[in-house]
Amino acid sequence: MSHAAWQHFLATGSTAGLHLAPPILRSWERSAAAGVPAEAALAAQPAAPHSAADDELCALARPSMEDLYQFMEGSGFAVMLHNAALAMIDLIGDAPMVEQIAALGLGPGTSWAEQRIGTMAANLALAEAAPCQTSGAEHYRRAYHALACSAAPLFDVDGQAVGVLGVLGPSGAAHAHTLGMVIAAAQAIHTQERNNLLLAETNEHLAELNAVVEAISEGLIFVDAQGCVGKINTRASQMLGITARQMGRRLDELITLPPNLRDALERRHELADQELQLAGRKGPLVVLCNLRPAWDRGRRYRGALLTLRPPESVQRLVQQVVGAQASFTFADIIGESAPMQDAIRHARAAAFSPAPVLLEGEQGVGKELFAHALHNASPRSGGPFIVLNCAAVPRSLLLGDLVGYEGQHASDPAQRGPAEGRPGRLELAQGGTLLLEEISALTPEAQTSLLRAIETGHIIRLGGRRVIPLDVRVIAATPSDLDAEVADGRFRADLLLRLGVLSIRIPPLRERGDDILLMASHMLATINRRLGKQTLLAPEALAALRAYPWPGNVRELETLLERLLHLSEKSVLTLDDLPAAVASHAPHGAPAPARLHDHHALAEREAIVRAYHESGGHLGRTAERLGISRATLWRKMRRYALDRDLLWQSKH
Known part of the structure; x- marks a missing residue:
C-alpha cells in the first residue's frame, strides 16, 4: 500500500x-x-x-x-x-x-x-x-x-x-x-x-547495566534464577575466560563451583568476602567472592550478583589500612661512631640483595629503624612493609598470623580462621618486606613454615591445600643470642643459617661514644619543638649522659629526655634534674666551657646557639664568631635540628 x-x-x-x-x-x-x-x-x-x-x-x-x-x-x-x-x-x-x-x-x-x-x-x-x-x-x-x-x-x-x-x-x-x-x-x-x-x-535497560558493570574494577557476573549467566563484565570475562557469546549458559557448566558457592546459589544466601578457588577455562583461580541475591519488589527471586576480586586487591587495601609503609631512611639514622658507621655501611650493601637479613642488637638499639631504612633503600621500596612482633602474638595464633588461614577448614578447631579465610603477614608483604621482630619467640611450627617459605618461595595456609607463591624479603630482628637458642634446642639451626646470610650487628648505645650526645641533641630539639619549649642541658648534665651505660639504649635515652622536658619548666637542665642513676655517672671536676671544637655534640650545639644570640641573629656573623664557614654552619644547624626560629626563641 x-x-x-x-x-x-x-x-x-x-x-x-x-x-x-x-x-x-x-x-x-x-x-x-x-x-x-x-x-x-x-x-x-x-x-x-x-x-x-x-x-x-x-x-x-x-x-x-x-x-x-x-x-x-x-x-x-x-x-x-x-x-x-x-x-x-x-x-x-x-x-x-x-x-x-x-x-x-x-x-x-x-x-x-x-x-x-x-x-x-x-x-x-x-x-x-x-x-x-x-x-x-x-x-x-x-x-x-x-x-x-x-x-x-x-x-x-x-x-x-x-x-x-x-x-x-x-x-x-x-x-x-x-x-x-x-x-x-x-x-x-x-x-x-x-x-x-x-x-x-534500572537493569531492564541493557545499556545501563553495561555502563555500570564495565566501570567497576571487580569482576561482576549476574546469574539469573535458573543459574544461567545473564550478564558478565569484561573484568570477569578476563578472569574466568567466559566470553559474551557464552551468556545464557549455566554458570556451573562454564566453571567448576566450590561447594559453598554452589550451596549459597541454591539456597539464595549471601556470601561476604569468601576466598574461593574457581576452576575456569584459564585454570584454577583464587578470588575473594561476594554473592548478593536479587529480589524484585514482589519479593520474587530474580537471580544473584556475583563479584570477584583478586586477593591482591584486598591485601593492598589492608596494607593501606594498617599503614604498611616504611617511614625512615638511612638519612634518619643518627650516628658517627665507628661501630655505627660499620652497621650502616653493611646495611646499605644488604639493601640491594634479595637475601634475608638478620638484625642483631639489644633492646632499644633501633633495629626497626634499620629495617625501615633497608626496605626504603631496596628495589622493593614501592611494596608493602609489614611488621610482625613474634613475642606479642599468643603462641597458639602465631603460625596462623604468619601464613594465614584457609577459612573454617582446619582440622584443629583452635587453628580455624574466619569463614572467609585470612591472609597471613607473609601474603600481606607480597612484593615488599616482612620484618619479624623478636624472632626467637617463633614457635617450632612457625619456624618450619618460615624456613619452607624462604627456601621454596611459597606457603600453604593453615587448613588449606593451595600453594601460594611468595615474593617477599624477610628481615628478622632479635635481641637474643640465637646461637645459644640453637644450642638449647629452641631455634632451628637451618633457619638461623638462612636468616644469617646477611647478619648486621647494631651496637648498643654505650659503645657509640659521642653518638650519645648527637642523639640527645636531636631528640632534645624534636621534643622542644613538639612541646613549644627551648630547654637546654647544662654541660655537666651532658657529661653524665655521655658516661651513663644506657642499658635500655636509644629507647631509654628518648624516654628520659621526654620525661625531663614534660616535668620541668626550667630553661636549662642541670645535673640535679637527672635521675640519680644517671647523675651518679657524671665525671668529677668542672666541665669545660661550651665551644665549637668540643667533642661533645650538645656543647657544640650550645655554642652555636650562644654565638647566634651574640651576633644578633645574623648567620654570617655567627659563622665568623665560631670560626667556620657559613656552609658549615648550615650543615651543623641541620645536624642538630636547629632552625632560625628555634635559635631565636631559645634566647628567651
Whole structure:
C-alpha cells in the first residue's frame, strides 16, 4: 500500500486520501518542496569533521550502541548515531549494511537531513520530537525502499534535542520490537547523562547495566534464577575466560563451583568476602567472592550478583589500612661512631640483595629503624612493609598470623580462621618486606613454615591445600643470642643459617661514644619543638649522659629526655634534674666551657646557639664568631635540628 501511495504522490503531488501516518505524509511534502530527488542519484557530499560536542555525544552513546548491536549482530542491521544537525557521527553494524550505507552516500560524516535525503526515520524522529519507524516506500527516495529505519531522538537534561539514535536494516526485517529496542537504548543514554548512578537501579535497560558493570574494577557476573549467566563484565570475562557469546549458559557448566558457592546459589544466601578457588577455562583461580541475591519488589527471586576480586586487591587495601609503609631512611639514622658507621655501611650493601637479613642488637638499639631504612633503600621500596612482633602474638595464633588461614577448614578447631579465610603477614608483604621482630619467640611450627617459605618461595595456609607463591624479603630482628637458642634446642639451626646470610650487628648505645650526645641533641630539639619549649642541658648534665651505660639504649635515652622536658619548666637542665642513676655517672671536676671544637655534640650545639644570640641573629656573623664557614654552619644547624626560629626563641 505504501508503494502505491508513493507513486500517487509523485504523480499528483497530493497527499489527499493517502492512508499513511501523517508525519510521513508531511515529510513527503517537505521533501518535494525542498527539491529532493526521488529517483535521481544523490549528490556526493564530503564528510564533515567531528566537533567537540560530537565527541562527547559519541562517548556517551557508544556503550548503549554496542549493547543494542549485540542483540542484532549478524542479522544485517547497523546502529547509527546522528548529531542535532543530522550528520552521522558514529556507526556500528554488520559489514554488508555498513558498505551499503556508504554506497548510498550516507556514510559517517554525511548529512541525513530531510532536505538532502528526504523522508527517513532518522530525520523524521528529530522533526517530530518522537520515535519513528519508516520502511520500504515510506522513504521518499526510491534508493531507500529496500531499507527499514527505526529512530528515536536524544535529549539532554534540559530537554534540548542533541541527536538521534537509529537502526537501519533490510525492509523485510522491520519489526515493531526493533523500534522498542531503539527507544529503550535512547532512554538509557538519556538516563546515563542525567545520573550514572541510576544505571544500577534500572537493569531492564541493557545499556545501563553495561555502563555500570564495565566501570567497576571487580569482576561482576549476574546469574539469573535458573543459574544461567545473564550478564558478565569484561573484568570477569578476563578472569574466568567466559566470553559474551557464552551468556545464557549455566554458570556451573562454564566453571567448576566450590561447594559453598554452589550451596549459597541454591539456597539464595549471601556470601561476604569468601576466598574461593574457581576452576575456569584459564585454570584454577583464587578470588575473594561476594554473592548478593536479587529480589524484585514482589519479593520474587530474580537471580544473584556475583563479584570477584583478586586477593591482591584486598591485601593492598589492608596494607593501606594498617599503614604498611616504611617511614625512615638511612638519612634518619643518627650516628658517627665507628661501630655505627660499620652497621650502616653493611646495611646499605644488604639493601640491594634479595637475601634475608638478620638484625642483631639489644633492646632499644633501633633495629626497626634499620629495617625501615633497608626496605626504603631496596628495589622493593614501592611494596608493602609489614611488621610482625613474634613475642606479642599468643603462641597458639602465631603460625596462623604468619601464613594465614584457609577459612573454617582446619582440622584443629583452635587453628580455624574466619569463614572467609585470612591472609597471613607473609601474603600481606607480597612484593615488599616482612620484618619479624623478636624472632626467637617463633614457635617450632612457625619456624618450619618460615624456613619452607624462604627456601621454596611459597606457603600453604593453615587448613588449606593451595600453594601460594611468595615474593617477599624477610628481615628478622632479635635481641637474643640465637646461637645459644640453637644450642638449647629452641631455634632451628637451618633457619638461623638462612636468616644469617646477611647478619648486621647494631651496637648498643654505650659503645657509640659521642653518638650519645648527637642523639640527645636531636631528640632534645624534636621534643622542644613538639612541646613549644627551648630547654637546654647544662654541660655537666651532658657529661653524665655521655658516661651513663644506657642499658635500655636509644629507647631509654628518648624516654628520659621526654620525661625531663614534660616535668620541668626550667630553661636549662642541670645535673640535679637527672635521675640519680644517671647523675651518679657524671665525671668529677668542672666541665669545660661550651665551644665549637668540643667533642661533645650538645656543647657544640650550645655554642652555636650562644654565638647566634651574640651576633644578633645574623648567620654570617655567627659563622665568623665560631670560626667556620657559613656552609658549615648550615650543615651543623641541620645536624642538630636547629632552625632560625628555634635559635631565636631559645634566647628567651
